[in-house]
Amino acid sequence: MSEKAIVEVKPITMYEAKKILSEAITEIGEPLYGQKICLDYLNKFAKLSPEEGKKIVEKVLEVNDKIRPEVxxxxxxxxxxxxxxxxxxxxxxxxxxxxxxxxxxxxICALYLR
Structure with a gap:
């Protein structure tokens, strides 16, 4: 098995996580149990696109320059x-x-609630 190195650590939205996990499962075929549970959760709750999630993060960070990206x-x-x-x-x-x-x-959040 090839080793993978952590290149960067940064917070991502659940919408981005859903996209990444979906792509990984497509690549490997059958998901592991934990991956399936996680994807089920994300499918249930992550209703926006990764792009919309990023826009919200950007707009929230503009509200106050002391807001951390994680928040x-x-x-x-x-x-x-x-x-x-x-x-x-x-x-x-x-x-x-x-x-x-x-x-x-x-x-900001009201703009994206459906």
Whole structure:
């Protein structure tokens, strides 16, 4: 078996994970049990395209320059629908968002909710 090296570590949205996992399963054929469970979960919850997920992350990062990419990805994955949801996502973060920034994040997510 060939060894693979980790080239880069970066947070990805569940939409990107779904695409990567689907391509990997197509390449190898029959998925392993864990891959099948993961893909089932992603098919159930990842309803946006990878491009839409990336756009959300980019827009959230523009709201406040102190937002970490990992948290922006979490916002993209969870698509908070109100202020409380946003506050919960940012509860353990050192960045403090004002009401305007929270509303901007809710509005960004609302554009992609179907």
């Amino acid at each position: 922006a990805v979490k916002v993209s994955d969870l698509l908070p629908m109100d202020e409380e949801d946003v506050k919960i996502i940012f509860a353990k973060e050192r960045v403090i968002l004002d009401r305007e920034e929270i509303n901007m994040i809710v509005e």
